[in-house]
Amino acid sequence: MGGLRTAEALRKAGYAGPLRVIGEELHAPYNRPPLSKDVLSGTVTHEAVAFPQRAATADVEWMLGARAVSADLTARTVTTGDGVAHPYAALVIATGLRPRRLALAELPGRHTVRTLDDAMALRDELQPGARVVIVGSGFIGCEVAATARKLGCEVTVASPSTLPIVRPLGPLLATEILARQQAHxxxxxxxxxxxxxxxASRLEGVVLDDGAALPADVLIEAIGSDCNSEWLAGTGLDCSDGVLADAAMRAVGVDGTVHDDVYVVGDIARFPNAMFDDVARRVEHWNIPTDTGKRAGFVLAALLESPEGFSDAVQTPFAPMPAFWSNQFEVALQAYGLPGLADDIRLLEGSLDSEAIVGYYRDDRMVGVVGLGMKAALLPYRKVIAEGGLSVLGST
Ligand SMILES: Cc1cc2nc3c(=O)[nH]c(=O)nc-3n(C[C@H](O)[C@H](O)[C@H](O)COP(=O)(O)OP(=O)(O)OC[C@H]3O[C@@H](n4cnc5c(N)ncnc54)[C@H](O)[C@@H]3O)c2cc1C
Structure with missing residues (x-):
């Protein structure tokens, strides 16, 4: 998604030169959120999730099924698995994340949910009556739990956390989500x-650290992700958590060097967001590949097409509003900002057992808001966050 959005933004900003996208998956870019929700409850197809192709990017060269294995930022080349070195004028890093795995024996019945192929393989096993254990109680773990339950599976979520989705949402909403999942x-x-x-030859159960053995036909591992940055080893880029970028999405080296010709977008980008502070963070939400892709495309097009405007493009403020949603059974969560930064959480409207709006504050400034339902009523709070979180709205 980040690669596609950057290509679109480059064309929109006037870059007319060649564009090559190297992507390990065989599928053209597609939307991942449905993979843990609706798509998993029906027949999983590429058509159902593919992003529409826009005329502006019809001439992009898609090298699908090709893995980047190394990059040389001095020679300006990216080498693919077949040993071919691809020269570039500018490089965009958009390689995202992969699911973290349990360090246990490989057995049929073990699954993750990141790619379309993952979802297709899992869908085949989510038969009514199947005993499903999900390890991890974050967004993906809880969404897949709801989907598998709706398909008639027996579902158990095992997690080291004390509550589901508690790190990003805090205990107020997490307690309610737990109750609703249990009610289903x-x-x-x-x-x-x-x-x-x-x-021995396929999964029959999982063992927990208290010695309990849970019978299981399917194990879904939803314990977080690792960044696909290994191919950047030796480049000098700061890959300590994703790839560090400045507010123009230019890649930054461990020595602080800012690379005008290398950009980072999407889940893998660790960048500062002036809406909150100057701390660089990775944000794994759906709008971020689009917002960072647009930003990188805009700055990069200036570098390639009108270098005299490059400095102005870099200086343009960039403060994208993080936004995410989650659907689990009847629960429709919509969030803005970075609730995980909060030191104070307040119920602002409604009631947790039906529909509610919860505010997240750091040093008394609103840094996030989450709606349990009440989508339209969230918009004024979104504005408060965008404006620095100091408005009195929602502070009583
Ligand atoms: C199951 C699921 C459900 C989600 N639901 C929600 C949701 O409800 N709401 C929300 O806000 N967000 C959700 N997200 C998050 C959102 O989908 C991601 O933030 C978004 O997909 C990130 O896009 P990206 O382009 O940065 O990375 P990706 O989509 O991961 O794309 C990276 C691509 O790079 C490829 N690649 C990796 N390494 C290499 C290499 N060395 N060479 C070549 N190619 C490589 C990968 O194969 C992949 O195709 C969900 C994610 C998942 C997985």
Whole structure:
């Protein structure tokens, strides 16, 4: 998504030169959020999730099924798995994340949910009555739990956390989500880790760190992600958590060097957001590949097409509003800002057992807002966050 959005932005900003996208997956860019929700409850197809191709990017060269294995920022080349070195004038890093795996034996029945192929393989196994254990109680773990339950599976979520989705949402909403998941028949083993598997030729169960053995036909690992940055080893870029970028999305080296010809977008980008502070963070939300892709495309087009405007393009303020949503059973969550930064959480409107708006504050400034339903009523709070979070709205 980040690669596609950057290509679109480059064309929109007037770059007319060649564009090559190197992508490991065989599928043209597609939308990932449905993979843990609707798509998993029906027949999973590429058509159902593919991004529309726009005329502006019809001439982009898509090298699909090709993996970047290294980059040389001095020679300006990216080398793919077949040993070919591809020269570039500018490089955009958009390689995203991959699911973290449990360090346990490989057995049929183990699954992750990141790619379309992952979702297709999992869908085949989510048959009514299947015993499904999900390890990890973040957004993806909880969404897949709801989807599997709706498909008639017996679902248990095991997680070291004390509450589901508690890190980004805080205990108020997390407690409500737990109650609603349980009301739909999802079982939880909280404060527990998976330490072993049962089964010789295919999965039959999982063992928890309290010694309990849960029968399981399917294990879904939703324990977070690692950044796909290994191919940048030796480039000098700061890959300590994703790839560090400045507010123009230019890549930054471990020695502080800012690379005018290398950009970072999407989940892998660790960048400062002036809406909050000058701390560089990665933000794994759907709007970020689009916002950072537009930003990188705008700055890069200036570099390639009108260098006299490059400095102005770099200086243009950049403060994208993080936004995410989640659907689990009847729960429709919509969020703005960075709720995870909060030191204070307040119920602002409604009631947690029906529909509610929860505000997230750091040093008394609103840094995030989450709606449990009440989508339209969230918009004034979104504005407060965008304006620095100091308005009195929602502070009583
Ligand atoms: C199941 C699921 C559900 C989600 N639901 C929501 C949601 O409800 N709301 C929300 O806000 N966000 C959601 N997200 C997050 C959102 O989808 C991501 O933020 C977004 O997809 C990130 O886009 P990206 O382009 O940065 O990375 P990706 O989409 O990961 O794309 C990176 C691409 O780079 C490829 N690649 C990696 N390494 C290499 C290499 N060395 N060479 C070549 N290619 C490589 C990968 O194969 C991949 O195709 C969800 C994500 C998932 C996985």
């Amino acid at each position: 028949g999802v079982a939880f083993r909280l404060g527990r880790a998976v330490t072993g598997l049962v089964g």
